Amino acid sequence: MNPATTFLSCDWGTSSFRLRLVEREGLKILAEESSKEGNAATAELWKQAGQPPEQRVGFYLAIVQGHLKKLEEAVKTSLDGVPVVISGMASSTIGMEELPYKPLPFATDGSDLSAKIMEPTADFKHATLLISGVKSDDDVMRGEETQLVGCQFENTAEQQLFLHPGTHAKHVLVQHGQAVALKTYMTGEFFSLLSKQAILAASVAEGGQLEEGANRQWFEKGVQDSQQDNLLHNAFLVRTNDLLMKASKPENFFYLSGLLIGSECHDLLGSLPASITLAGEPVLLAHYGAALRVLGIADKCPVTTKTAVEVTLHGQSAVLQHSRINQQKA
Template sequence: MTPSTTFLSCDWGTTAFRLRLVERETLKILAEESSKEGNAATAEAWQQAGQPAKQRVAFYLAVVRQHIQQLEAAVGTALAGVPVVISGMASSTIGMAELPYKPLPFAVDGSDLLTKTIAPTADFPHPVLLISGVQSDDDVMRGEEVQLVGCGFENTPEEQLFLHPGTHAKHVTVQNGQATALKTYMTGEFFALLSTKSILAASVEEGGKLAEGRHQQWFAQGVLESQQANLLHNAFLVRTNDLFRKNSKPENYFYLSGLLIGGECHELLGHLPAGIVLAGEPALVELYGAALRVLGIAHKCPVTTKTAQEVTLNGQWVVLKQHLGTLPTM
């Protein structure tokens, strides 16, 4: 295990931090650490510390260093010199160093993404590659652009779709080796608000899997009904389903999920891509895959599924390889 055979993958979101020691040749994870030290919490800690602005990067890297030390203990060897590639919100206003967004289009091989290199120091003996996000005229993303690169889209004139489910789901059009259009859907955030903060909270209950009981039936019903009526009306049916004992609270949970995911995917019916790469956390990929089948979309264009971990590691490594010759050293 040497700096030339491994890299450190840092996926640093708003609310979560994940660091992995990765073997370059196989992308095998050799050790992993995670915490709730997302960029929002780190930014708050930075403000409370009252340090000068020039110390901001070092403050954030100290968080990374603590986790690297835990990885070193796990693998039983020092990792000095191993490069760190960071994607996600670390390049945002709440991150270690704000970088401008790369305007669309961008190459799906990651060759023209905006990046920043940070030289190693005595306190942080690792070269750092920080990857910025992407913007259209009216939309943005940070982190998902690396996952798109990790999907390995072919250079073809046919329109492909990168679909990343999550708190803020992303739909990115890919054509001729370029990501050309971007739409964000607040599906996950709306679901969280409706299921925990609204009047519907008392009518839903998280638990169980899609394949269990009548969950799939109620999820499919939600997807289909999302195509037939306004969401603002359909959402109240979650309340009356419970009130009239039409279904259980866990079934209602999947019904509400179907309503929102079905609503998000509705536009695809009018503009089908030649293929869809559905990449994200397994539980969400399962739900979105089911919705695409219920709507008949999966029967009209191929849907390829990938995990968020797979495309994140692959995308980070693709971008890092392009910068290995120019990374600063001590």
């Protein structure tokens, strides 16, 4: 496999691991592997192993190597020398090596993100680019900075918004080719806690789709209600909807989702950007897109959606292009 025309994309989150062999031109995925070997689980295994600190990077790369072998079996050729680009939580306290956050602003073309190059070794025959996260004065992100680069924002004076839904949703303002401001919303984590561990857990049921039955109606009602009353009061309505048989448990699931996403997006009404790029998993893109329409935001500024895979590959490719690894190959 030609290292000058391919790279290995490693998207290593807290709870998941994804490795893809990618053609640089066109970013076609040639083969991929995934597992639940996220950084949290790997960090726990590292603690149990009791190895000295200097072996930590090698311990983590051994996991990458195991998936690399499966990719080699899939494509029936050696991948020795193909560079690896790693983004996500691998540069955090639970990752292979903690790297300092880059302070805002940063260039949206990926030219100045903080990253560390790890040279090939006898055990791991790949130059590795480990991308670090970004911080503001009071907020941080790891992984989303690479995805923001992958959105390929225009260099314009107008404020554009990068919105990444998830456990900790990120809102990043982009202006003049720079990411300049960052806000995190714990929307996904609050939803998980309320729907699984709070008293509301008995009043919701997961498993349906937004377009099934009255789910969309209840989701949109949640978004609308989120604009009228305090979230702490609205959340209790999830319980009374069930007790008073106003909504089924699956419908209540979408009502709670609408309440939380609507509460998050309420901030946008006070200061609308010129455009919004939604980037993430398809299910969440559908929910956020629906919420932005209900709030009238989508009528006032264009909303573009991009998948998490798409922006991750574009972002990693851009950072690799600007790195010394790419210059060495050239």
